[in-house]
Amino acid sequence: MRQKFRPETGSQVLVQRRSNWAQKIFPLGFELLVGVGLELLRRYTKSWVNGVRRETQLRRQVPEVKKASQSGLPGNSSVKQIAETAPRRKGWVSPKEIFKMLTATAKEWSNDKCPQLGAALAYYAVFSLAPLILLLLGLFGIIYGGSQEARAKVLEQISYFIDPSALQSVQEIADKVAQPKPGLWSAILGAFIALFGASGIFGQLQEALNTIWDVKPKPNQGVWAFFRSRFLSFAMVGGVCFLLLISLTLEGLLKGLHAYLQGVMPGGHYVGMTIFYVFDLAIIIFLFAMIFRFLPDAKIAWHDVWYGAALTAVLFVIGKFLLGLYLSSGAAGSAYGAASSLVTLLLWVFYSAQILLFGAVFTRIYADTRGSHIQPEEYAVRVKKTEVELPQP
Structure with a gap:
C-alpha cells in the first residue's frame, strides 16, 4: 500500500499496486481481445473463400461475356449486366x-x-x-x-x-x-x-x-x-x-x-x-x-x-x-x-x-x-x- 496525494481534489487516495480486481479484469480483457481477433480472422477467411468462389463462377462466364460484348446485346441483357457489374480480381496481390x-x-x-x-x-x-x-x-x-x-x-x-x-x-x-x-x-x-x-x-x-x-x-x-x-x-x-x-x-x-x-x-x-x-x-x-x-x-x-x-x-x-x-x-x-x-x-x-x-x-x-x-x-x-x-x- 502507498499513498498518493491529488492536489486537484484535496484528498488522499490509497492506491494499491496490484489489486485483486486488476488481476481478474486484465486476463479477461486479454482473452476478450484474442477472441475478437480470432472472430475477425474467421469472418475475413469466410469472406475471402466466398470471393474466390464468385470469381470462379465469373471466370466460367468469360467466353459468354466476351461473345455478348462483341455482338452488341441490348441493355436489358443479363449477360451484359454481368459484364458491367462483375467485380475485379480478388485474392492475394503478387509482388509483380x-x-x-x-x-x-x-x-x-x-x-x-x-x-x-x-x-x-x-x-x-x-x-x-x-x-x-x-x-x-x-x-x-x-x-x-x-x-x-x-x-x-x-x-x-x-x-x-x-x-x-x-x-x-x-x-x-x-x-x-x-x-x-x-x-x-x-x-x-x-x-x-x-x-x-x-x-x-x-x-x-x-x-x-x-x-x-x-x-x-x-x-x-x-x-x-x-x-x-x-x-x-x-x-x-x-x-x-x-x-x-x-x-x-x-x-x-x-x-x-x-x-x-x-x-x-x-x-x-x-x-x-x-x-x-x-x-x-x-x-x-x-x-x-x-x-x-x-x-x-x-x-x-x-x-x-x-x-x-x-x-x-x-x-x-x-x-x-x-x-x-x-x-x-x-x-x-x-x-x-x-x-x-x-x-x-x-x-x-x-x-x-x-x-x-x-x-x-x-x-x-x-x-x-x-x-x-x-x-x-x-x-x-x-x-x-x-x-x-x-x-x-
Whole structure:
C-alpha cells in the first residue's frame, strides 16, 4: 500500500499496486481481445473463400461475356449486366502486380500535380491548426477539468502524428489559445469561429482528393453545395476529436494491460510495446480510411479503402521516422531565425501531405485494377482530362 496525494481534489487516495480486481479484469480483457481477433480472422477467411468462389463462377462466364460484348446485346441483357457489374480480381496481390501499381501511382502522382496540392494543404494547415487545438482544448478541458491537464493530453495525442521537432510550434499555439477568454457570448462565438476555421484544411483536402480521383460536384448547385461541403468538413473535425478521445481511452486500458503482462510473463515489456505500436498503427489506418471513404465526392468500396489506408499508414510511419531524422538536425529551419519552428511545421505538413496524396493515388489505382472502381456521387460528375493541341494560326 502507498499513498498518493491529488492536489486537484484535496484528498488522499490509497492506491494499491496490484489489486485483486486488476488481476481478474486484465486476463479477461486479454482473452476478450484474442477472441475478437480470432472472430475477425474467421469472418475475413469466410469472406475471402466466398470471393474466390464468385470469381470462379465469373471466370466460367468469360467466353459468354466476351461473345455478348462483341455482338452488341441490348441493355436489358443479363449477360451484359454481368459484364458491367462483375467485380475485379480478388485474392492475394503478387509482388509483380504491386510493383506495377506503385509505378503507375508514382506516374499519376506527378501528373496530378500533388506537390502543388500538398503546398496548398500546408498553407491551410497554418490557419486551421490554432482553431483545431482550441476545440481539442475545450473538449479535453470538459473531460479532465483544468487547462494544464487538458493541454498536456492534447499535446500527447498530437505527438503521435507530428514529429517532436515540429511540435514546438504546436506547443506555442496551445499556450496562446489556452488562455481563458471572459464572457459567455465571446466563448460561444470563439467556438463557432474555431469550428469554421478548423474545417478549412479538410475542405482543401476534399478538393485535393476530388482532383486525384477525377470527380467534382455538379455545377449550378448554389448554396447547397457549399453547406454540404462545410458539413463534411465539420463532420471530419468532429471525427478527429472523437478518434482522439477513443485513442486516449484505449491507451489507458493498454497501459494497464502492459503492466499486467510485465508481471505475469517473461518479455512482457516487449509484448506490451508491440501492442502499443500496433494500436498506434491501427488508429492511423482508421483515420486515413475515414478520410478516403467520406471526404471526397465519390463512392468507393470499403475493401479498396482499407488497402489504400493501410499502405498510406505504413508509408506515414516510415516517413515520420525519416522526416524526424532530417528535421531534428535543425538544418531545415536554422536559416529562418525566429520563424524556424513555423518553417519546420510547414515542412512537416507538406511532406506528410505528399504521403497522404500518394496513398490516395494508390487507392484509385488499386480500385481501378483490382477493386470496384471509384464512381462519383449522385450530386457529382466525373472529370475527363483531355489534352488538345490547337492548330497554329
